[in-house]
Amino acid sequence: MAFLDPPTDEELTRRAQSGETAALGLLLARHQAPMRAVALSLLGHGPDAEDAVQDAVVTALRRIGDVRDPAAVGAWLRAIVRNTSRMRLRGGRETPGLDWLDRPAPRTDEPSHPERVVDRHALRDWIWDAMAELPQQSRLVLMLRHFSGITSYQEIAEACEIPLGTVRSRLSQARGKLAEVLLRTATEAHDDASRVVEDSRREAELTLDGAIRGRQPREILELWPAETELVGILRTPGERCHPFPAMERTRRSGITQHLRHVVASPDITIWEMATVNPDGIPNPCPANLAWLMIREPDRRVRSLRVVFPRRTAADTDAPSAADTPDGSARSVGTGRPA
Missing domain, CATH: 3.10.450.50 (Nuclear Transport Factor 2; Chain: A,)
Structure with missing residues (x-):
């Protein structure tokens, strides 16, 4: 019996860039361990390392269309984790990273735009279905932070009438759960x-x-x-x-x-x-x-x-x-x- 060889990183990246969310999910799952190793080497064991990996997953979702060398996507993913970890070490400002999903997608026939970009509709549906599995309180702060104009921690705290520290902890928990669910549900069909x-x-x-x-x-x-x-x-x-x-x-x-x-x-x-x-x-x-x-x-x-x-x-x-x-x-x- 002949067994098919698993798809290469290059193949998965190109499929992800053409709009196949299952390929993107498999790619992220394949590289999750080395991504975590980079975070641990810089931040040590603890929640900061896990948060750095989770943030990197979200960034990869947003920027997979920017990868110029699909065969080297592993190095690209590790570089994202490295940058995210260094920002945490410097105490850098955390900025929203999902609001681009509600913006009009750029035209793919423009010379300055990469030929292959993850289909915005498929990716948006995937993310929103994953968010539906979050507890309502966590989902509310995530929606405000990443999809609305109420993005600062203080604004969210006052809008929800919760302490500032609770905003931070709910966002961290929500992003971690979101990354986990995204990887688990990549091959499923998603609502519009x-x-x-x-x-x-x-x-x-x-x-x-x-x-x-x-x-x-x-x-x-x-x-x-x-x-x-x-x-x-x-x-x-x-x-x-x-x-x-x-x-x-x-x-x-x-x-x-x-x-x-x-x-x-x-x-x-x-x-x-x-x-x-x-x-x-x-x-x-x-x-x-x-x-x-x-x-x-x-x-x-x-x-x-x-x-x-x-x-x-x-x-x-x-x-x-x-x-x-x-x-x-x-x-x-x-x-x-x-």
């Missing part, structure tokens, strides 16, 4: 994550339009039952509040909100908004805010928290002081939108 986002975008547009009109369509009303709770800074202290009265206050004040970005999973939704204040309003709303919603399995909204990041829209696309672990943010605003 873009459908969830597009459904959420349509829902957001209908909700905002209904808020402006002062009357929500039936399909939106069904998602906001009487037990839905408004939490956070907009809540009246000591009372259980439904979000609709806050929406009505916003409508009467003349403040309008415009959808900027949607991050969505079946049970967590983040709508990032830009706001416009009417001229002369005495208590203007900050220019940017986000709706953080926790949902029931049937998609009904369990709770809504409105968060007011300090940064502007331009700040979310470039490194700033707010990206550092000691950066500042606020979850309060002068206006009272919802």
Whole structure:
């Protein structure tokens, strides 16, 4: 009986670059041990070494299309771990590494772009399916950190009302679990994550339009039952509040909100908004805010928290002081939108 030779690194890399997630998963699994050895040699035994390997896996997912010598992909992966470990030794700033998945993919016919790039849709679906296996609390901080404009540790801590150290530990645990699940599920079929986002975008547009009109369509009303709770800074202290009265206050004040970005999973939704204040309003709303919603399995909204990041829209696309672990943010605003 003839046995097929296992695929070479070069073959797996080329298949991964052409959009085959199973090949990418096999490649990462094959090199996980030498990657860990590099981290251990620089950081010693402990959580830092494991975190460095996990971060390197995420980086490899993002940059596999940049590999110019597929036969030398092992050295490339070890170099990523080495750089990640050295950044940890220097106490370097940790930056988000997954937000590129929600950006439009560059055209592959441009001369400056590599011919082979991992298909963004397949990779996105793979990652979102893996994220679905994380505990909800861990998934929320991961979604904020890597997919929204609320990226600094301080912003996330205030948005979730948890200590800064809890943000760090949940992110570390979430990334470790994500890397583990990605390697385990590389060969499986994955749902279309873009459908969830597009459904959420349509829902957001209908909700905002209904808020402006002062009357929500039936399909939106069904998602906001009487037990839905408004939490956070907009809540009246000591009372259980439904979000609709806050929406009505916003409508009467003349403040309008415009959808900027949607991050969505079946049970967590983040709508990032830009706001416009009417001229002369005495208590203007900050220019940017986000709706953080926790949902029931049937998609009904369990709770809504409105968060007011300090940064502007331009700040979310470039490194700033707010990206550092000691950066500042606020979850309060002068206006009272919802």
